[in-house]
Amino acid sequence: MVAAEDLRRRAGTGAIPQTPRLTLREMSASDLDDMAALLGDPEVMRYYPRPKTRDEALGWIRWNERLYQTFGFGLWLMRLAETDGFVGDCGLTVQHVDGEAEVEVGYHVRSDLWCRGLATEAAAACRDYATTVLGLDRLVAIVNPQNHPSQRVAEKIGMTVERQIVYADRPALLFVFGCAASPST
Numbered sequence: 604m605v606a607a608e609d610l611r612r613r614a615g616t617g618a619i620p621q622t623p624r625l626t627l628r629e630m631s632a633s634d635l636d637d638m639a640a641l642l643g644d645p646e647v648m649r650y651y652p653r654p655k656t657r658d659e660a661l662g663w664i665r666w667n668e669r670l671y672q673t674f675g676f677g678l679w680l681m682r683l684a685e686t687d688g689f690v691g692d693c694g695l696t697v698q699h700v701d702g703e704a705e706v707e708v709g710y711h712v713r714s715d716l717w718c719r720g721l722a723t724e725a726a727a728a729c730r731d732y733a734t735t736v737l738g739l740d741r742l743v744a745i746v747n748p749q750n751h752p753s754q755r756v757a758e759k760i761g762m763t764v765e766r767q768i769v770y771a772d773r774p775a776l777l778f779v780f781g782c783a784a785s786p787s788t
């Protein structure tokens with residue numbers, strides 16, 4: 604993968620992605636009420652070990668703040684452009700898959716706003732940011748095999764399944780966008 608300092612430099616040349624219906628920006632501790640509600644919702648966290656506590660939601664925000672500092676990107680907070688209503692998060696993180704660093708597109712949407720195309724709209728903008736601003740030729744999504752909505756989002760932004768993996772001690776599908784061969788091949 605491209606070195607962290609190169610990614611940070613490239614990220615500094617582009618603005619955080621925006622979409623027609625969504626504004627994305629960096630999250631901070633002032634977003635804790637919204638993020639704790641999102642990550643504490645059992646429906647949203649169905650494919651995670653369990654919903655997150657308020658303290659763990661703060662840890663999630665702190666993790667993203669570290670990503671912004673290190674790489675210049677992370678999961679960004681999403682709000683509806685029209686009403687400023689909280690939607691969720693979407694963005695890019697660095698994950699380790701079979702010992703290799705990969706840039707992953709991730710998304711979490713408030714359950715009462717599902718099925719409106721919001722995750723797909725945001726993920727497509729993040730995909731374009733990854734390829735144009737960061738210059739990446741490979742982007743992944745690590746998806747639980749039962750998580751069909753997440754798989755549909757990955758498919759709709761042009762990703763295909765590369766292989767099955769074990770991630771965080773659980774089976775997962777590795778969706779890939781781009782033409783670069785797997786780092787392990």
Ligand SMILES: CC(C)(COP(=O)(O)OP(=O)(O)OC[C@H]1O[C@@H](n2cnc3c(N)ncnc32)[C@H](O)[C@@H]1OP(=O)(O)O)[C@@H](O)C(=O)NCCC(=O)NCCS
Nearest residue numbers: 647710711712717718719720721722723746752753755756
């Ligand atoms: C995955 C997620 C972000 C999708 O958000 P969304 O805004 O509803 O996604 P979209 O509206 O862009 O829809 C994507 C597809 O999933 C489908 N979908 C969304 N919610 C669904 C549900 N509850 N059941 C079945 N299909 C669903 C949509 O119909 C659409 O598919 P289609 O085009 O074939 O109709 C949302 O379900 C979510 O937050 N899930 C919990 C967090 C999560 O699992 N994140 C991914 C971790 S890898």
